[in-house]
Amino acid sequence: MLSGSAGVSIFAQEGGGVPEGFKKGELAPLPSAEMIEAGKRVYFTKCVWCHGVDGAGDGPAADRLWPRPRNFNQGTFKIRRTASGELPLFDAKKAVEAENDLFATVTHGLPGSAMPSWEGILTEEQRLQVLSFVTTQLIKDRKFDDKATETQTVLQLDEIKPIPVSKESLEKGAQLIVDKKCIECHGVTGRGDGNAFNLKDDWGFPIQPANWHKCWNFRGSRQDPYNIKNIFRTFSTGVSGTPMPSFADNTTVEERWHIANFVNSLCERDPEGNPLPIDPLTDKPKVNFVIRSGPVLEGEISDDPENEMWQKRERRIVLFGGQITHKPRNFVNRIDDVWVKSLYNDKNIVFLFQWDDRSKSVAEGKLPWQPTEVNVENYGVKEQAPKTGEGDSIAAQQSKYPVYNDAFAFQFPVKWQELPAPIKPRYLWGDQKYPVDIVKWEANGTIKAFTGTGWDQDFQDRDDYTEKLKVLKQEWKDGRWTLMVSRPIKEDYDEDTYFEMGKYIPTVFFAWDGHNGDAGRKMAVSAFYYTVLEPPIPRETYIYPTLIAIGVVILEGWVLTRRANKKKGKV
Amino acid sequence: MKVLIGSVLGGLVVVLIALLAFGVLPATSLKLVEGFMPMQMLFELAVSVAIFAAMSYMLSAGGIQLPRFWQGILFWTYIILYLKFRVYPPIPFSVRAMYGTVSLIAVFMWMSSNEDDWKKFKQPIMNVLDANTGFHKGLRTAYLILLPILLWGFSYSSFLPNLDEPVELRTVHPAPPASTKVHGKTFVLQTSQNPYRVNPEGKYDQEYSNARIVEQAMGRLMKPDANPWDPKAEGYLKYVREGGEIFFQNCHFCHGDNLNGRGLHAFAFNPIPANFTDPGTIAQLQETFIFWRVSKGGIGLPNEGFPWASVMPPWEQHLTTDEIWKVVLFEYWHTGYYPRTWD
Numbered sequence: 001m002l003s004g005s006a007g008v009s010i011f012a013q014e015g016g017g018v019p020e021g022f023k024k025g026e027l028a029p030l031p032s033a034e035m036i037e038a039g040k041r042v043y044f045t046k047c048v049w050c051h052g053v054d055g056a057g058d059g060p061a062a063d064r065l066w067p068r069p070r071n072f073n074q075g076t077f078k079i080r081r082t083a084s085g086e087l088p089l090f091d092a093k094k095a096v097e098a099e100n101d102l103f104a105t106v107t108h109g110l111p112g113s114a115m116p117s118w119e120g121i122l123t124e125e126q127r128l129q130v131l132s133f134v135t136t137q138l139i140k141d142r143k144f145d146d147k148a149t150e151t152q153t154v155l156q157l158d159e160i161k162p163i164p165v166s167k168e169s170l171e172k173g174a175q176l177i178v179d180k181k182c183i184e185c186h187g188v189t190g191r192g193d194g195n196a197f198n199l200k201d202d203w204g205f206p207i208q209p210a211n212w213h214k215c216w217n218f219r220g221s222r223q224d225p226y227n228i229k230n231i232f233r234t235f236s237t238g239v240s241g242t243p244m245p246s247f248a249d250n251t252t253v254e255e256r257w258h259i260a261n262f263v264n265s266l267c268e269r270d271p272e273g274n275p276l277p278i279d280p281l282t283d284k285p286k287v288n289f290v291i292r293s294g295p296v297l298e299g300e301i302s303d304d305p306e307n308e309m310w311q312k313r314e315r316r317i318v319l320f321g322g323q324i325t326h327k328p329r330n331f332v333n334r335i336d337d338v339w340v341k342s343l344y345n346d347k348n349i350v351f352l353f354q355w356d357d358r359s360k361s362v363a364e365g366k367l368p369w370q371p372t373e374v375n376v377e378n379y380g381v382k383e384q385a386p387k388t389g390e391g392d393s394i395a396a397q398q399s400k401y402p403v404y405n406d407a408f409a410f411q412f413p414v415k416w417q418e419l420p421a422p423i424k425p426r427y428l429w430g431d432q433k434y435p436v437d438i439v440k441w442e443a444n445g446t447i448k449a450f451t452g453t454g455w456d457q458d459f460q461d462r463d464d465y466t467e468k469l470k471v472l473k474q475e476w477k478d479g480r481w482t483l484m485v486s487r488p489i490k491e492d493y494d495e496d497t498y499f500e501m502g503k504y505i506p507t508v509f510f511a512w513d514g515h516n517g518d519a520g521r522k523m524a525v526s527a528f529y530y531t532v533l534e535p536p537i538p539r540e541t542y543i544y545p546t547l548i549a550i551g552v553v554i555l556e557g558w559v560l561t562r563r564a565n566k567k568k569g570k571v
Numbered sequence: 572m573k574v575l576i577g578s579v580l581g582g583l584v585v586v587l588i589a590l591l592a593f594g595v596l597p598a599t600s601l602k603l604v605e606g607f608m609p610m611q612m613l614f615e616l617a618v619s620v621a622i623f624a625a626m627s628y629m630l631s632a633g634g635i636q637l638p639r640f641w642q643g644i645l646f647w648t649y650i651i652l653y654l655k656f657r658v659y660p661p662i663p664f665s666v667r668a669m670y671g672t673v674s675l676i677a678v679f680m681w682m683s684s685n686e687d688d689w690k691k692f693k694q695p696i697m698n699v700l701d702a703n704t705g706f707h708k709g710l711r712t713a714y715l716i717l718l719p720i721l722l723w724g725f726s727y728s729s730f731l732p733n734l735d736e737p738v739e740l741r742t743v744h745p746a747p748p749a750s751t752k753v754h755g756k757t758f759v760l761q762t763s764q765n766p767y768r769v770n771p772e773g774k775y776d777q778e779y780s781n782a783r784i785v786e787q788a789m790g791r792l793m794k795p796d797a798n799p800w801d802p803k804a805e806g807y808l809k810y811v812r813e814g815g816e817i818f819f820q821n822c823h824f825c826h827g828d829n830l831n832g833r834g835l836h837a838f839a840f841n842p843i844p845a846n847f848t849d850p851g852t853i854a855q856l857q858e859t860f861i862f863w864r865v866s867k868g869g870i871g872l873p874n875e876g877f878p879w880a881s882v883m884p885p886w887e888q889h890l891t892t893d894e895i896w897k898v899v900l901f902e903y904w905h906t907g908y909y910p911r912t913w914d
Contacts, residue, residue, distance in 0.1 A: 044800050045785060045793045045905075049819040050828065053800060060816035061823060114835050116828045126790045282838035289736045289841070321839030324824055325868070325884045331824060333836065386820040422739045426870070426879040434879075504737050527841035528880050532734050545726040549719040556715050563700045 018153055019248035021160050021236060021256070022083060025152035030145050031092030031132035039133030042126050047134075050114065055138025057203075063393040064331045064384050065114050068205060072134055075142035076202060076241040079105055079220040083153035084238040084246035087144055092132045095124040097222070098158055102131045104222055111225070111283050112217030155236050155248075157229060163257035165228075165265065173262025176255055180247060185209040187358075190266050191479030196358035197399050197515070202241040203390075206398040209244075211356055211479070214337075215267035216276075216284055223283055226267060226275040231260040271314065284319060285337070289529045291316050291507065293342035293349055293499075295536045301343050301350045303472035303484060310352060313341045318509055320524035325428060326455050328383035328522045332394055334358075335511040335524045338408075344533055349499050350472065350486045353408060360476035361406045361514025362443050369520075371440075371448055372459040374429070376520035383522070401517030406476075408483055409440035409510040411452065412497035412531070416505055424506045427528060428455040428521075437462075437497040439469060441483060443514065447471050449487075451495065455521070465496050504530040574633030577626045584622065588649065591656040598659040612658065619649065639691035643678045650674045741842060742875040744856060751863045754892050760859040761913055765896050767810035768858075777909070780807045780900075785907045791848070799904075807900075814901030817894050825882070830905055840882050847906050858910035861899045866892075 018024060031039075043051075050069035052059040057071035070077070080088035080101045088101035097104035106127045109117035118127060135144050142150065163169055177183055177190075187193040190212035201207045210218060215225040220234050235256050238246030247256065268276055268285070276285040294313050302309055318338045322330035338355040368379045380402070384394040413425045414435050423434070429452030430436030438450040438459060449466045450459035468491065473484035489499045499505065509526040512518035590596035603611055623646055630637060651674075654667050662670075682692040702708040750759045770776035783797040798804065799812035819828075825844035827834040832846035845852050853861055863871075868888075869881020886895055903910055 041792050041795060041798075042790065044798050045791070046829065048800055049815055049823075059819065061819035064820060114823075114828065116833060118829070121829050121831070122790045126792070279838070281833065284838040290734055292734055319839040321836030321882070322824070323882075324836060325870075325882045326888065329884075329889075336839070422877070423874060424879045427882070431879075502732060502734075525839075525882070527839060530736065534734060535732055537731065541727060541730040544730055545723045548726045549723040552719045552722050553715075556718065560700070567701065 019083065019236075019246075021253045022153045022155050022248065025082075025089075025154040027145055027147060027150060027152055028089075028091035028094075030136060031128075035092050035129050035132040036136055038126075039129035039131065040137070042122065042130035043133050043138075046118070046122070047130060051138075055134060058390070060387070061114070063388045063390075063395075064386060066205075066332045066395040066398055067113050067201075067207070068203070068390075068393065068395045069114070071203060072138040073140045074202070075139040077101070077105075078239045078241055079110070079234070080237055080240065081155045081157055081233060082237065083151075083155075083248065085240060086153060087142060087150055089152075089154065090131060090135055090144060092128050095128060102135070103127055106131060108222045110219045111221055111223070112214075112219060117223065117283075155233060157233055160232075160253060162228065162232070163254060163261065165261045169258045169261045170265055172255070172258040173260070173265075176251075176259050177262065180251065180259070182259070185243070186212060187479050189478040189480070190263065191356050191358065193358040193479030199243050201243075205395040207242055208358060211358075212263050212266045213268055213356065215264070216278060217336075225278060225283075226264065228257075228260045228264045231263050232256055235259055235263075276317075285317050287319055288316060289527070290504070291318075291340050291342060291529055291531050292534045293344045293531060294534050296343050296345040297536060299345075301345055301348065301472075301486070305352055305354075305473065305482060305484065309343060310341060313343065315339045315341045315354075316529075318526050318529060320509070320511055320526050323428070323521055323523050323525045326521055328377055328381055328520070330516075330518065330522045330524065331384055332398070332516065333524045334513045334516045338509060338511060338526075340509075342531070344489060344499065347489060348470075348486045349489055349533070350484060351410070352473075353483045353485075354480060355408075355511065356480050357406060357476070357513055358479050359513075359515045360443065360481075361403050363404045363514065367404065367519075370458075371442075371446070372450065372461060374458055374520050375456060376522075379519075381517065381519045381522050397517075401515065404512070404514040404517065404519045406443035406481065406514045407440060407510075407512040407518075407523075408481075409438055411436045411438045411508045411510070412505055413437070414451070414495065414497060415493065416497065417500075417503075424528065426455070427508045428525065429457070429459075430454065432457075437495075439485065439487060440510075441471060441474070441485060443474075443476070443481075445471070445474065447485065449496070462495055465491055499531075499533055501533045501535045504532055507531045572633075573629040574635060577629035577633065577635075580622055580626045580629075584619075584649070588652050588656070592652060598657050603659070615657075616650070616653070619653070623649075638695055639682060639688055640693075640695040643682050643692065647671075647675055647678045739877075741877045741880075743842075743845075744852075744860075745873050745876040747860050747863050751866060753862075753866045753887050753895070756892065758859065758862065760857070760863060763859045763862070765858050765862070765900055766893075767807070767814075767896050767900050769806055769810075771806050773806070780904075781909050783807060784904045784909070787907045791905070791907045810897050811901050811904045814894075814897030814899070815905070817890065817898050818901050818905075821886075821889060822898065830902060842877065842881055844883075847902055847908075850908075853902055853906065854908035854911070856911055857913055858899060858903070861902070861910070862895060865895050865899060 048059055050059045050061045050065070051057055051072065052062065055072035057069040059069060062068050075087060077088045080086070082088055082101070089099055090102045091100055094100050095103060097107065107117065107119045109115045122130070144150070183194055185195045185199065186209045192209040192211040194209060196208050199207045199209070215221060218225060218230060220230050222230060224230065236246065236248050238244050270276055278284065279286045296309060304310070316339070318340055320333060320336050320338065322333035324330065335355055335357060338353055341352040343350050369376050390396060411429065413419060414437050419434065425431060425434035425436045429438065431454050436452040438452045439447065440450065441447045447469045449462040449469060451462055452459055468488050470486040471484070472486050473482060475482045497505065507529045511524040591598060627637065627642065651671050654662060654670055683689045698707050699711050699714065702711045747760055749761070750757050764775050768775055768777060768780050770779040783794060785791045785793050797808060799808045799815065804812065823834050824836050825834040825840065826832055826847065827837065830847040832844040834844060837844045847853050866885065866887045868885035869883035870878050870885050872878040872881065
C-alpha cells in the first residue's frame with residue numbers, strides 16, 4: 001500500500017490537479033544581502049570560468065564543452081524534485097539535499113558533464129552563498145519569491161514507499177517503456193540510440209537521450225548511480241530544458257516505480273548481478289588494468305559471443321578519454337568505455353570488444369586520405385577553436401560533423417621482450433626507437449595491420465600480417481558494437497608482436513566515433529593496460545599441494561605415535 | 572559482582588572491535604593526532620593490556636579461570652584486529668604481518684615465562700592429543716582430517732599463477748634540466764622569472780602577487796578586493812584572468828574545474844592528472860620548473876617520469892610562450908600557493 005499522501009490529489013485554487021505523488025509547497029524566502037554578496041565572491045573565484053560573468057553559460061570554457069555550462073538567465077534547471085517547468089527547490093537557510101535541489105547539484109555535480117562535485121572544496125555555507133548569488137542576480141527571467149507567477153509542487157520522494165524489485169515489477173516496467181514510448185528516444189534496449197540526432201534542448205543545442213546501461217553517467221545520480229529513487233524522480237519530474245517530459249500526469253506512482261526498477265536493472269553489473277564498484281575519485285567504474293586471455297586447449301575459438309566459452313570469461317572494462325595531447329584534440333569524447341574479453345589457442349589470440357555507440361557510422365564513398373595517413377587535419381579534421389561564440393561552439397557542431405567510419409584499434413610493442421624495464425613505446429603510436437604493432441578495424445569492414453613509429457608519423461603497412469587477421473564478428477545492433485578480431489600469436493618477430501604465456505604485454509586501445517567526426521588523431525584513447533595470456537593451470541599446482549597434504553598427514557601420525565609412546569613410558 | 576564487571580569489560584571490548592570491523596564505528600571517530608600518533612597508539616594498547624589484566628583478575632577472583640592458552644590467543648587476535656581496523660590510513664599487509672609476528676612472539680614469551688604458566692598454556696593442546704575423553708577424541712579426529720585439507724587448499728591457491736597488475740614506480744617530479752628552449756628562445760630555469768608576475772609599475776614583484784592570491788581557507792576564495800574579473804583589474808590580476816581563460820579552454824579537461832585533477836577526461840588516464848591543490852605539487856616546485864613541465868609536457872620527461880604513458884600535451888604545440896606563463900600564474904593564484912624559490 002502506498003503512503004497516504006501518494007493517493008491524495010489536492011486541487012489548487014487556480015484549478016488543475018496536483019499529480020500523484022506530489023504535494024503543494026511554499027516558496028522559500030529570498031536570501032539575505034550578506035549571503036548574496038558572499039556568494040558573488042565564490043562565483044567569481046570558481047564558477048565564472050564556465051558559466052560566465054552574467055551567468056549566460058558563456059564563460060571561457062563554454063565553447064569547447066558539450067553539454068554547455070548552464071545558462072542561468074532563463075531559470076531552467078534539469079534536476080529537481082519540483083514539477084515540470086517549476087523552479088527547483090532552493091532555500092538559502094537549508095543545507096539539506098532533500099529540500100534544496102540546487103544545493104544537491106552543487107554538492108554532487110552532474111556526472112557525464114563538466115560540472116564537478118564541489119563537496120570537500122566549498123563548505124556548505126559557501127555552497128548556499130553562491131546559490132544565493134546565482135538565484136537572485138543571474139536568473140533574470142524569473143524570481144524565486146514571485147507568488148503571482150511561480151508555484152511549487154514537490155515530489156514526495158522520501159515519503160513514497162518504493163515498490164521492491166521483482167520479476168513482476170521488471171516485466172511491467174519493460175512493457176511500460178514501450179507503452180509510454182520511452183524507447184522512441186532511449187532505444188529498444190535503452191542505449192540512447194532511438195532518436196539520437198534530432199533532439200535539441202531549449203537553447204537550441206543538440207542533445208542525446210541517456211544510455212540506461214551507464215547509470216554512473218546519469219546527470220541526476222547524485223553520486224549514487226544505482227539508487228532507483230533517482231530514476232523515479234527524473235521520470236516523475238522530467239528534465240526541464242530538454243525533450244524529456246514529466247510523466248507524472250499520465251502514469252501512476254506504481255507505474256513509475258516499475259519503470260524505474262526496470263531502467264535500474266539495465267545498468268551494467270558484475271557477473272553475480274552486483275553493482276559495479278565505483279571509484280569515488282572518478283565516479284566511474286573501477287578499473288583492473290590486466291586483461292586476461294583465457295586458454296582454449298582444444299579446437300577452434302567460437303565466433304559466437306553467446307557461446308559458453310565466451311560467456312564464462314570475465315570481461316574487463318577499458319575506460320577512454322578524448323585524445324587531448326596533440327592536435328586535433330578531441331574535447332568531446334563519445335566513446336568512454338569498452339568491454340573486452342579474450343581467448344587464445346595454440347595459433348591465434350581472439351579479442352571480443354563491445355561498446356555503446358548511438359549510431360552506426362560508415363563514411364559515404366571513399367575517404368580522402370589513405371588508411372596509413374594519420375595527419376588528416378589537411379582534410380578538414382580540425383580541433384574546436386577555443387572562442388567561437390555559441391553558433392560555432394562544439395555543442396552546436398555536434399550534429400554537423402562529416403560522418404567518417406567508426407573504428408577500433410589496439411596497439412602492442414614490437415619486440416616487447418627486449419624493452420628495458422620499465423620502458424614502453426609511447427602510448428600514442430610508439431616512437432622511432434620503439435615501434436608498435438597496430439591493428440585497426442573500420443566499420444566499412446576492413447581490418448589492417450600497421451607499424452607505428454610516432455604520433456605524427458604515417459603508419460607503415462604490414463600486408464603479410466594483415467592477410468592473417470580475421471574479423472570473426474562485426475555487428476552494430478541497438479546502439480552497441482560487437483567486434484571480434486582474431487590474430488596470430490606468432491608471426492614475424494621483428495615486425496609483429498609475439499604473444500607468450502604469463503607475460504604482461506603493454507596494450508593501448510583507440511576508438512573512433514564516425515558521427516563525432518573522429519578520424520586520425522581525433523579519437524578516444526585508453527591508458528596503458530596489460531594483456532596476459534593466462535597459462536593453463538600446470539600440473540605442479542595440483543602435485544605440490546597434494547605432497548604437502550600427505551606430508552602433514554605423516555607428521556600427524558608421527559606426533560600421535562610419539563605422544564602415545566610417551567604415555568606408555570609413564571605407565 | 573567481580574565476575575559481572577569482568578564480563579561487561581570483555582563484552583565492551585568485543586563490541587568495540589566489532590563496530591570497528593564492520594565500519595559502523597569509523598576509525599576516525601577518535602582522531603589520531605598528527606605527530607603524536609605513535610604515542611597515542613602505544614597508549615591505547617597499554618590501556619588495552621590494563622583492561623585485559625583487570626578482566627582476567629576479576630574473572631579468576633570470581634572462580635572462572637580462562638585457560639592460559641585462550642587468554643594468549645584472544646589477546647593476540649585483539650592486537651591483529653586493532654592494527655587492521657583502528658589504525659588509519661590502512662597499514663599494508665606486509666607491515667601488519669610483521670607486527671603480528673612480533674606480537675605473537677611476545678605473547679608466546681609471556682606464556683612460557685614460568686614453568687607453571689607454560690604447563691597451563693600447553694594443557695589444552697595435550698588434552699586434544701591424548702584424547703582421554705570422547706569430546707577430545709572427536710576434536711582430535713576433526714583436526715587430523717581438516718588440517719591436511721586446509722593446507723592443501725592454501726597451498727593450491729598460492730601455486731595458482733598470480734596475474735595481478737605489475738607495480739611500476741614513477742618519479743612524479745623528476746629533476747629538470749638547467750635550461751629549456753621554448754618557441755626558439757632559451758630559458759635558464761634558475762634565473763628566469765614569470766614576466767607577468769608584476770606590480771602596477773610593471774616590475775617583477777613576488778610580494779605584491781603573493782598578497783593577491785586566493786585565501787588559504789576552505790574554499791580558497793579570492794580576496795575581497797582582488798577580483799581578476801573586475802573590469803578595472805590590471806597588471807597581475809588581469810594576467811591571472813587571462814591565464815584562467817586559457818586554463819579553462821585547455822587544461823581543465825584533465826586537471827579539473829578546481830585544479831584538483833578530477834577533470835572530464837581524468838578518469839581514463841594513468842598516470843592521473845596532478846592535483847594542484849595538493850601541497851605536494853606546484854606548492855613544492857619553482858615557477859620555472861612548472862614552466863618547463865608545461866612547455867614540454869609528458870613527452871618531454873626523462874624516463875623516470877614515464878614519458879611514454881603521460882597524456883600531458885607539450886603545450887608549446889598549443890600555446891604561445893606568453894600564454895604558458897599566464898597559465899602558470901593562474902594555477903598559483905587559484906590554489907593559493909606561492910612558487911617555491913630556488914635554494
